[in-house]
Amino acid sequence: MELLDRITNYLIDNDLKLATAESCTAGLIASELARVPGSGQSIDCGLAVYSPPSKHRYLGVSFDTIDAQGLTSEAVACEMAAGALNNNDADVALANTGIAGPNPGDDGTPVGTVCFAWAFRHEGHHHHFCETRRFDGERNEVRLAASHYALERLPHYHRLCRGAEANDEEDERSRRAVQRAIGVQLMVKPVIDPQREIERRCGFLCRALCESGQKTLVLGISGGVDSTVAGRLAQLAVEQARERGKQATFAAMRLPYGTQKDADDANRALAFIRPDEVLEVNVQSGSDALLEALETGGLAFQDAGQRDFVLGNIKARQRMVTQYAVAGTRGGLVIGTDQAAEALMGFFTKYGDGACDVAPLTGLTKRQVRQLGRQLGAPAELVDKAPTADLESLAPLKLDEEALGVTYDEIDDFLEGRPIPGRAYDTIVTTYRRTGHKRSLPIAPGAFT
Template structure:
């Protein structure tokens, strides 16, 4: 195994093989324990897009909520799913299928188009260009603001969907979809997430669809693999300690090294990792 590969695997805690049912139970117990240890919170809040990651995290959270409510008759917990399209979502049918599978206690819609467009206009009035990539960074930050507003009014905790096959590359928006309280999928690669959804008997369409962040107006539904420049199959193999093509391994390692700062809290004078 390559030395940097071993470091990345250890840092992200990826296992080469998982028992999907065991990891489901592990994640559910983790989510339950967090609420037990923090009795000031009564709900989990998660943005549901219709993709694999939010479908899995949402279902794990709802199982945790149901089990907690069954075990604890003094406090009733709930899962709040937040729908956050920018205008009309092209794959809205997938989002609705995900909600049907997750069965949240509440669904709240916070369309981010007005807020995103207003921020874009304000920035351009200040003399900034605000190109398509910049707007693609504004959208998840607007979503984060709305999620925390929902969480504040429902004594909630915001669930993130980040996992190893994205975290290695910093493939998230810092203080956007990366701004969360708890990440139950951390340690899993994309393949393992699919295995868990299959074990949960999710509709195949929700984990067999092409993953996309859908943030750029000029490149709608851009596949994650196109944005990353490497396939999830290669990423998963690499994170499981397997040998992959040299060019793919180098792409993964370059992405990891270039995104180091995104996986850390704001740097203080006491941090030494960047010296």
């Protein structure tokens, strides 16, 4: 118990939360540490992941890495640790993968070979360290020895990450592993077949409508590529449902705030989509009235910019309320247009355009949405249009990329696992972590126990 007591005290003294991702030890690291009374305050979670699909699903380990390096490899251990660190509320992650016995690995790896990785979050950076060791003994003796070794080395590597920056190789390995883990979490596939995705996502909308017992799909059309593609998918889905004898209608909505400067694009999108029904509701009066009521009630803003920002979110939420009013009247489901690029950056209004019943573009990067648009035959000027949320009255048609601080190409490259500049990488990862609350369900008391 001396080792376990010492590591527990080290974690507590340094205010560290631990996550484990264990293959050959199958949860023994976390289990051993949990023997110490009070250790629970320093343990965030423990994952036992044996199969390649589970390593990919829960930790973002690349199948390419597994194929190229083998399951028992430092590369796989490093990606496991990165995934455990990135996907949990932890400061340090331990991972291992190896051959506990009784038989050697399929590739001849000797019994007792274990690859370890330690990942740390320190002062805004991730640091990774790897080792390979071989242990003697029977299967369970190897597992116990490997578990204790992983814990024994934790303080050593933690001191290293506090005392020096990671070297270039460690830094690049960390970046790749974080990219993969986030991409998997957002359900991104680096390469897609546009026609297959169209069929799959139309089928999804059709099933969702039919199985819910509802009869209408509702979506606001802005004139951007996301709502254009989602709108056409919705119309195809209700036509598919009608072919099956179901009552199904698509209600497209125009939801301008006053006079929309790019209204021609919205009309062009509607002409392409050919929805069953179009409803137009101007949200200006409701949005302005709410803002005025807030100010009458005593709400004061720092400056005109903050006031305009708050009004922008009110507009988005008014549009959500309007769509749900139609859905409630017609027996409908509200469609969301969130895709992986916006999800990554938290670039949506919580309970505004982020509120929906079905999200058919989930997992697609921005360039992949454009691919679907081209495959569907959408007008090129809509497919290639520079994206704008157009929520700020003081900066009409402000480009998304200006607000985000990175380009959509950089965001898509990040999600698809391609190299990107360090500046863009830092901006994306920082924004992703800062906006995590937007992608989560409301926090409940159990989250703190």
